[in-house]
Amino acid sequence: APKRPLTVRRGAAAGVVGAALAVGLVAGGGTGWAIAAGTQDATTGGSSVTEADWPQRSWSGPDGGTDGTDGSDGTGQLPGGPGRGAPGTSDDSAGTTSAQTTTAATAEQQVGVVTVATTLGYSGGSSAGTGMVLTTDGLVLTNHHVVEGATAISVTVESTGETYEATVVGTDASADVALLRLTDAQGLATVTLDDDGGADVGDTVTAVGNAEGGGMLVAAAGEVTGTDETMTAATSSNGEAETLSGLIEFSAAVVSGDSGGPVLDDEGEVVGITTAASVGGTTTVAYAIDIVDAVAIVQQIESGVETNTVQIGYPAFLGIGLGVDSGAGAVVEGVIDGTPAASAGLTAGDVVTGVDGTPVTSSTGLSALLGGHEPGDTVTLTWTDAETGATQQAAVTLAQGPVG
Incomplete structure (x- = not known):
């Protein structure tokens, strides 16, 4: 053939x-x-x-x-x-x-x-x-x-x-x-x-x-x-x-x-x-x-x-769904209950702007930064609150994700 x-x-x-x-x-x-x-x-x-x-x-x-x-x-x-x-x-x-x-x-x-x-x-x-x-x-x-x-x-x-x-x-x-x-x-x-x-x-x-x-x-x-x-x-x-x-x-x-x-x-x-x-x-x-x-x-x-x-x-897992990029960071479309993201207080509409001090400008950038970590690693997330516009920051311990 x-x-x-x-x-x-x-x-x-x-x-x-x-x-x-x-x-x-x-x-x-x-x-x-x-x-x-x-x-x-x-x-x-x-x-x-x-x-x-x-x-x-x-x-x-x-x-x-x-x-x-x-x-x-x-x-x-x-x-x-x-x-x-x-x-x-x-x-x-x-x-x-x-x-x-x-x-x-x-x-x-x-x-x-x-x-x-x-x-x-x-x-x-x-x-x-x-x-x-x-x-x-x-x-x-x-x-x-x-x-x-x-x-x-x-x-x-x-x-x-x-x-x-x-x-x-x-x-x-x-x-x-x-x-x-x-x-x-x-x-x-x-x-x-x-x-x-x-x-x-x-x-x-x-x-x-x-x-x-x-x-x-x-x-x-x-x-x-x-x-x-x-x-x-x-x-x-x-x-x-x-x-x-x-x-x-x-x-x-x-x-x-x-x-x-x-x-x-x-x-x-x-x-x-x-x-x-x-x-x-x-x-x-x-x-x-x-x-x-x-x-x-x-x-x-x-x-x-x-x-x-x-x-x-297994990959490290934050537990968020990502929306259309805003140009100012990675837009959170949704948060899965019981995941590190939920524990940190992230909600739909928030925009993640940094990981461990490294700026995040897109969903791809956030994925790449988190992809360099293992389950159990702790990272510091920075994000803009969708409701207030205030900058938030929290230490988050990444979980074991499903097979990527």
């Missing part, structure tokens, strides 16, 4: 320092390209675009159901992406063709594969994706977008039914990779990584994942149609683009919830990590991060040294 750049869209924080709080939806027409974890579906004027950049997710309250099938009462699960037929069948009406079948994953295909469930505490939601065990003591590889915004993560070894709490060791959002550590895990079965050259065009491969967040591992067989592919992912909130390159392209019925799961070759070895898939067409084209590239990032994370793209652990 000829190499071509593909544009996808990824959900992102809507101006929230240190956390994903608001959910951005994009409406449009025709066939979409999406990161293949969970899905959000926005419908405008009869046209539908599915954003599968987050795992299978559901919301309640103001964000939940906005564009969902049960949106009238503000609750309910946002609909999923391209449907998948029952195991062992194909379903043309559900977005697959007769050449793209799925089956329940075999015992051999399930070895080392886990399901990942997260709590999105600051957006009132939850998510589900897939991961793979790298070490017997519980290092798990998944996609960054599977855990983005998470305030709590649990991982289940589906072959045994054991569930573990998980923490984030590190992430690389630009490469869509995250490394987790399972608490008190030992003696786990691990996946087998490919050791003989990776995937080539024409190879038979199988994606194994937590299809539609159902908690049952499903296998989607297909064929490699391209290697070293590139696609550009743009955030739905601000349009900033990120490019994923070196991807494996394959034809298989990948759906929401499969993200972070292994793509196996005909020897049962992992050649890639499912990360994206087309939606809205009659045939699904999927994409995987090459396992060699992912392992290189894992090794960087394990070194404990941050880079321009690698974040070790």
Whole structure:
């Protein structure tokens, strides 16, 4: 297949320092390209675009159901992406063709594969994706977008039914990779990584994942149609683009919830990590991060040294949403209850003008200054009170934020 750049869209924080709080939806027409974890579906004027950049997710309250099938009462699960037929069948009406079948994953295909469930505490939601065990003591590889915004993560070894709490060791959002550590895990079965050259065009491969967040591992067989592919992912909130390159392209019925799961070759070895898939067409084209590239990032994370793209652990968290820049500082659009910002007395409409004596003139500047700190650090904030116009100042201890 000829190499071509593909544009996808990824959900992102809507101006929230240190956390994903608001959910951005994009409406449009025709066939979409999406990161293949969970899905959000926005419908405008009869046209539908599915954003599968987050795992299978559901919301309640103001964000939940906005564009969902049960949106009238503000609750309910946002609909999923391209449907998948029952195991062992194909379903043309559900977005697959007769050449793209799925089956329940075999015992051999399930070895080392886990399901990942997260709590999105600051957006009132939850998510589900897939991961793979790298070490017997519980290092798990998944996609960054599977855990983005998470305030709590649990991982289940589906072959045994054991569930573990998980923490984030590190992430690389630009490469869509995250490394987790399972608490008190030992003696786990691990996946087998490919050791003989990776995937080539024409190879038979199988994606194994937590299809539609159902908690049952499903296998989607297909064929490699391209290697070293590139696609550009743009955030739905601000349009900033990120490019994923070196991807494996394959034809298989990948759906929401499969993200972070292994793509196996005909020897049962992992050649890639499912990360994206087309939606809205009659045939699904999927994409995987090459396992060699992912392992290189894992090794960087394990070194404990941050880079321009690698974040070790959790970000520091202030707990404010940011509005349109005024030119005089970072405008506070909202404050999350129970966060350091709330304790300091910040309220909507205030304008943050300094951090530790360094002037702040924009939201970007505030984000950069706070991004240089770790959870537990104390900073001195200066702001202009929205009601009185007076200058306020307070020492604030930054909290542990959700996965950035």
